[in-house]
Amino acid sequence: MTDLNTIAENYIAAWNESDAARRQALLKAAFTDDVSYRDPIMQGDGHNGLAALIDGVQKRFAGFRFSLKGKPDGFGDTIRFSWNLGPQGADSVIEGTDIGVVENGRLKNVIGFLDKVPAQ
Numbered sequence: 001m002t003d004l005n006t007i008a009e010n011y012i013a014a015w016n017e018s019d020a021a022r023r024q025a026l027l028k029a030a031f032t033d034d035v036s037y038r039d040p041i042m043q044g045d046g047h048n049g050l051a052a053l054i055d056g057v058q059k060r061f062a063g064f065r066f067s068l069k070g071k072p073d074g075f076g077d078t079i080r081f082s083w084n085l086g087p088q089g090a091d092s093v094i095e096g097t098d099i100g101v102v103e104n105g106r107l108k109n110v111i112g113f114l115d116k117v118p119a120q
Helices: 004-016 020-030 046-060
Strands: 031-038 043-045 064-075 078-087 094-103 106-116
Touching (some): 004 046, 004 064, 004 106, 020 046, 031 046, 043 046
Antiparallel strands (some): 064 078, 078 094
């Protein structure tokens, strides 16, 4: 398996990239072509589906940034890592944990869990 930190950092970089062309390159580096992403409120398949999800999150939370929380871990072809989302330099507003299946150093499947969400 590719280094777990690199896999998680590539994931975070793709979610933070606002330029569509640069994001596509990051998606290719971080995810297989047939990636599947699921969390409690959204889902997407393939690079285009994931790009649409990222675009939606960036529009809804303009100016927010993702960051890794703690250290990724995993075994076999599975990775688990936690993340924060919030304004840069401030406390996170949303936190989550993602579990992914890795294939040839890239994420093939991602299941996301929301650990902290703002009150509605």
